[in-house]
Amino acid sequence: MARRRARNRVPGSSENVLDEALSAQVTIDEHGIVTAWNAGAEKLLGYSPTQMVGRPAAGLLAEEIDEEELRSLAQLPRWNGRIALRHPDRHRLEVRVLAHKRAPDGGRPGEWYMVSALTGLRPEPEDDALVSQHHEQAAAGCAMGVFDTGLRLLRSNEAMRRSLALSEDDMRGLRPSEGMDHPEVHKLERVMLRALETGEPQVAVLYVPAPGESRVHAWANFVTPLKQADGRVQGIGMAYHDITEHYWARKRLMLLAEASTRIGSTLDVTRTAQELADLAIPEFADFVSVDLLLSLDDAQEPPPGTPDGPVSLRRAAHRSVNPGTPEAVVAPGEVDSYPEGSPPIESLRSGRALLYHATDPAITEWTAHDRSRAAAVRDFGMHSAMTVPLTARGATLGVVVFTRHRHPEVFREDDLVLAEELAARAAVCIDNARRYTRERATAVTLQHSLLPQALPAQAAVEVESRYLPAGARAGVGGDWFDVIPLSGARVALVVGDVVGHGIHASATMGRLRTAVLTLADIDLPPDELLTHLDDLVARLSAQQDDAPPPGPGAESTGDVGATCLYAVYDPTSRHCTIALAGHPAPALVTPDGTAKLLDLPVGPPLGLGGLPFEATDIELPEGSLLALYTDGLLESRERDIDASLSLLCQTLAQTPARLDDLCDAVLAALLLARPSDDIALLLARTKVLDTNRVATWEIPADPAAVAQARKDASAQLSAWGLEDADFVTELVVSELVTNAIRYAEPPVQLRLIHDRNLICEVSDASGTAPHMRRAHTYDEGGRGLLLVAQLTAAWGTRQTTEGKTIWAEQTLPVSPLADFTVLDTE
Incomplete structure (x- = not known):
């Protein structure tokens, strides 16, 4: 059959290049039924697609194939050779065929794709000129092929024939996608068409398994337009080599x-x-x-x-x-x-x-x-x-x-x-x-061990708290909170935040919390307590600066710093005194449901020194709600601090009956994910001590008034039904009033408070506080405070704006029914 040479093309004129009729293409399913028949196949054998599609392909064979040979062929991924076919006019026709086996894919059944070239079956002398031109332009050692402007193979070198495991006769007249049935080869044909359109060399990398292999190889393809002297493209040269090792x-x-x-x-x-x-x-x-x-x-x-x-x-x-x-x-x-x-x-x-x-x-x-x-x-x-x-x-x-x-x-x-x-x-x-x-886990254990395990019993406020450690990436921090019962039925509320994260921050938090407990025990006012705490943090920071650097792998301690809020609430006067050291101001919800942030002076964070702390005294209606928190509650990527504060006030204004539920509501509203910083939240609803449980007397500066003070105290105990505490109370009143009249300055005031315990307070205008000492054998005095300390649960002194107050607290006997619980037996 004579070959038709594709015409020479000017760059840019690649329309209708691919002529499907120049090769016969047939697909046959796994049962031997023809499923596709193109115009080239009709031209070759004379049967139209309507005559062949759906019919057994075996009817085209001029010779029967042995069953054993068919089974062996079915196992091959590809087959090439000559087949004897029968033409409609009954003459025998031998055809060179290349058959590719297609595996089932995406619901499509397996099939054989068979192709046979109708043109270019014999090399012609003018092909040698194209081959010579391509050899001059291609790199040595590459697999090379020369194609006409219809992308049909004219000549190939030994390296190409070896890489495809096909002879030149098997490939001549076929397009690349017909010689190798793989989707990547269609990409190569598009590159070859681009070379025809532009007249410029092109490069493409194909990822195709080598024949007989399953592993993907990478092939670098260099496509070169082969031109005549006038610039017309008379063919396409392709050179490629295996770059699989570089690819992998x-x-x-x-x-x-x-x-x-x-x-x-x-x-x-x-x-x-x-x-x-x-x-x-x-x-x-x-x-x-x-x-x-x-x-x-x-x-x-x-x-x-x-x-x-x-x-x-x-x-x-x-x-x-x-x-x-x-x-x-x-x-x-x-x-x-x-x-x-x-x-x-x-x-x-x-x-x-x-x-x-x-x-x-x-x-x-x-x-x-x-x-x-x-x-x-x-x-x-x-x-x-x-x-x-x-x-x-x-x-x-x-x-x-x-x-x-x-x-x-x-x-x-x-x-x-x-x-x-x-x-x-x-x-x-x-x-x-x-x-x-x-x-x-170590830091969390340390953190939880340093936080209060249970809030102490007291009658000044109803409290609930939450503590959430930071997410895993940030690490455990140094936030803490405390509720500290004070003398006179008062209570201190504390929330603090140590700079940094990790074990060092937790340990620093433990030291500061201990210091606050100690300073609170001596009844310092909030501003003075923060001043002492500021000095402690400054000393810790100085010690850290002087310490040698940590060893390899050790945790860096970083700077020592903290913020703190310290508030003291008195249920007898409903007054709350608050001081801040670089800490967010608390939120207040009044009984009518109004929520707002308290406008308080904020001192510098602890450890900076130099500036004083200022305490603010506010009067709170009974049932007011104070919300104390650390800044981790407000930090969010989704909103700014002002929006978080507004949302906090809105949530607090709901004021559920149970503080436990309100704590959960606050966290649910403000936290969208695991916090990036520790969170401490302390909610306190204020109570007011009944005036019937407080008795106050002004004491004249006369030693004779001591006896009357004892009588008044005894009578008040009888009115409260606390006759069992009469003896100790008279002794405490006698000692404290006598000392105030003898050593202090008027005015002198006696006050009894019937709270969970019985508190006796004597106030005077002197700022000098007494101290307990051991009396020697022949001393006539010095045993009074020792007796008070022995007979009461606790005693102490606190400074006031008018002078000082000395107090002693007795533990009252618990009612036998106080801890009795009725069990539901049903």
Whole structure:
């Protein structure tokens, strides 16, 4: 058959280049039925598509093919050779055919794609000029082919014939997509058309398996228009060479680069293990499992070496190319025992990555005793696997298994190197997460041990609190709160926030909280207490500056600083005195439901020094609600501080009957996710002491008034039904009033408070406080305060704006029914 030479083309005129009729194309399904028949096939054999589609292809054969030969042909991915066909006019026609087997895809059944060239069946002398021109322009050692302007092959060199495993006669007259049936080759034809249109050389990289192989190869293709002297394109030259090693090396580098950003995004062991599994699917493996030693469950150090015998591992993560991970025989979180000699244990014992094929004795012996794994290997066709130990800083943490069943190519040694790199990166991140989890658990334990375990009983306010540690990335901070009963039925409310996070911040918080408790015990006013606390923080900061730098791996202590709010509420007068050291002002909700932020002077944070703290006294109606908090409650990426404060006031204005519910409502309204900073929240609803439970007398500056004071106190106790406390109360009144008249300055005032306990207070205008001392054997005085201390639960003194107050507190007997609980027996 004579060949039609495609006409010469001017660059830019590539319309209608591809003439489908220049080759016969037929598809035949798995049952031998013709499913497609093009114009070239009609031209070759004379049958129209309507005559052939749906008919058995065997009717076209001039000779029958043996059944055994047909079965052997069905196993081939490609076949080429000559076939004797019968023309409608009954003459015999021998045709050179190239047949490609197409696998089922996306519901499409498998089929054979058969093609035969109708043109260019014999080389012509003018082809040699094109070949010579192309050789001058192509690189030496490349596979080369020369095509006409219809993209049909004219000539090829030995390297091209070897790479495609076809002779020149098999390929001549065919387009690239007909000679190799692969979607990537259509991309090459588009590049060749672009070269025709532009007249400029083009470059394309194709990813196609070599004939007879399943592994994808990368081919660098250089397409060159071959021109006449007048610039007309008379052909296309193509040269290509295999760059597969560079391609796979680049893919490995890209996977490793991706691992550095995707693995270890959080300090969570399970999440890190899952990130390793997710990264390897589907580019590298078809199924990945990550199993960790049980010792990591409690964040302990992994034991050295691996114990003899079976080893129990916990499945931390797995991932598959199949939805639902059906290959897995162990669910995440479950523990499985791996026998001695199994591939995962061999990797743990040796500390090396190992490569296996499904037929290796280690795999067959393991699966012979494990039916579930044997079924998974059989059902999914797993053909190769790698087991890689997770090792970091000399400790073995677990093992990761990579398996392939959908990837046609088995794992190779270079895959084993990549698996080791991925596992090494993941192991370091898992170890970091494990160490952080252990350190965070220590810090949280320390933090909770330093916070109040239970709020003390007192009658001045109803209180509820919440404490939320920061999220894992920020670490535990130094927020704290306290409710401190004071003398005179008063109560101190404290909220503070230490700068920084970690164990050092928690320890600093413990020192400051202890200091506040100590200073509160001596009844300092809020502004004076913050001044003493400021001095303490300044000393701690100076000590830290003078300390040697921490050793390698030790936690940096950073600067020492804090903010604090200290408030004292008196239920007898309804007065609340508040002082701030760099801390957010509290919110107040009055009984009528009005919520607002208190406008208070804010002093500098603790540790800066130099500026005084100012206390503000406010009178609160009974049932008022005070909300004290740290700034972590207000911080949010979604809104600014003003919006958070407004939302806080709106939520507090709801004022549920139970403070416990209100605490939950506040956190739910202001927190959208795990907080980035610690949060301490303290809600206090004020109470007022009944005036019938407070008795006050002005005492004349006359020693004779002591007796009358005792009588008045005794009478008041009788009125309260506290006759049992009469003896001790008369002694305390006598001692404290006598001392005030003798050593202090008028006016002198006696006050009895019947709260949970009985409080006796004597106030005077002197600022000099008494102190208790041991009286010597022959001393006539000095035993009064000693007796008071021995007979009462507590005593002390506090400074006031008018002078001082000395107080003593007696514990009252508890009613027998006070702790009685009625049990519901129904």
